[in-house]
Amino acid sequence: MTIMIDEINSQPKVLEKVLAKSRKGVRDLCREVRERKIELIYIAARGTSDHAAVYAKYILEIHAGIPVAFAAPSVITVYGGKPGLQNALVIGISQSGKAEDVLEVLRHAGRQGSLTAAITNYEDSPMAKEAAYHFSCMAGEEKSVAATKTFTAQMMIMAMIAAGLSGGGELMGELETVPAKISEFLADFGVPDRIVNKYKDMQECFVLARGTNYSIALEGALKIQETCYVRAKAYAMSDFYHGPLALLDTSIPVFLIAPGGLTDEGNMEMAGVLSGYGIETTAVTNDAGIKGMVSETIWVPPGLSDFTSPFVTAAAMQLFACKLSLAKGLNPDNPRNIKKVTITR
Ligand code: AGP
Secondary structure (H helix, E strand, O other), rough: OHHHHHHHHHHHHHHHHHHHHHHHHHHHHHHHHHOOOOEEEEEOHHHHHHHHHHHHHHHHHHOOOOOOOOOHHHHOOOOOOOOOOOOOEEEEEEOOOOOHHHHHHHHHHHOOOOEEEEEEEOOHHHHHHOEEEEOOOOOOOOOOOOOHHHHHHHHHHHHHHHHHHHEEEEEEEEHHHHEEEEHHHHHHHHHHHHHHHOOOOEEEEEEOOOHHHHHHHHHHHHHHHHHHHOEEEEEEHHOOOHHHHHHOOOOOOOEEEHHHHHHHHHHHHHHOOOOOOOOOOEEEEEEEEEEEOEEEEEEEEOOOOOOHHHEEEHHHHHHHHHHHHHOOOOOOOOOOOOOOOOOOO
16 A cells, blocks of 8 residues: 555545535635636646646636636746736645745735735645635645645635636535545546556556646646656647647557546547557546547546546546556655655745
8 A cells, every 4th residue: 555545545535624614715715806806817836736727727717707827937936027916816726835936926916915815735834824815725744745635625625716706506516526426436446457557668658638637637647757757748639639649659658538528529539530540548538439439448437527527537547647656666655856845936
């Protein structure tokens, strides 16, 4: 047993806690967003936390109708730029709450009187203290260098903010189903050893997805890079057609994150293209149509929406990376060259 597996398995409990205990803070923040007539959400984050921001962009723009922009912190920290954020909600996301460049974005926003929020796993972290609102990941200490439970907690907090701003209870109702869906995946589906062993010697791969699951393509690739030292590269399917398609080679496997939902048509089209070029493809899906077009399937439970499926596909990719790392004889909890907290300025 590895710490990473324990932390993957703890996600349903962490998310139940986040769902139960973040409501008041989310309500207060959403009230202030409405009162201030906020017109832009500006997010700063690094690594895995940045991928939670990608999920947040989709869910906030679709449900709250507010455009979401990503900060390039060096604009402020290196170039001394002063982007005007007076009418923005500025959110910093960081597991540790110590990301210095993200903190600097929050400080810059604070100096302009912008509304600020931080999502971190530590109440006493510099970012938690800096922002007007703090949301805790409530994940307990995350010991594995590869972030898992803090990632889905960050996504859940952002999704709750989207639900709060949308004013409707429907999205919140969907989010409530997430802990049980992850539990169902972990208990009844999982990642078959046979698939893991097949990719034991993999050196390179592509991870593709469309829409809300693009965040999980990015995060799945990062998990595979850091725990398995495999050159995994993520693309939004739509971008993949615009050049990277030329990289397709029968020696490079593709992972297609394609749970059922509104992206089905695009997913099927990509599965067809990959199959046409003879590419070894593994789909993370609950769609029997996709299964017929790919070499391997990591099944996820049915009944997921475009907004809930990323939580389950995240667990699937975390588990795949962890098991692949072990199959390669590596220690997923302690990847070479990196520490749990990485400070960039
Ligand atoms: C996560 O698996 C990585 N080890 C890494 O990208 C991490 O997410 C990154 O260092 C960000 O840290 P933070 O969330 O504490 O700011």
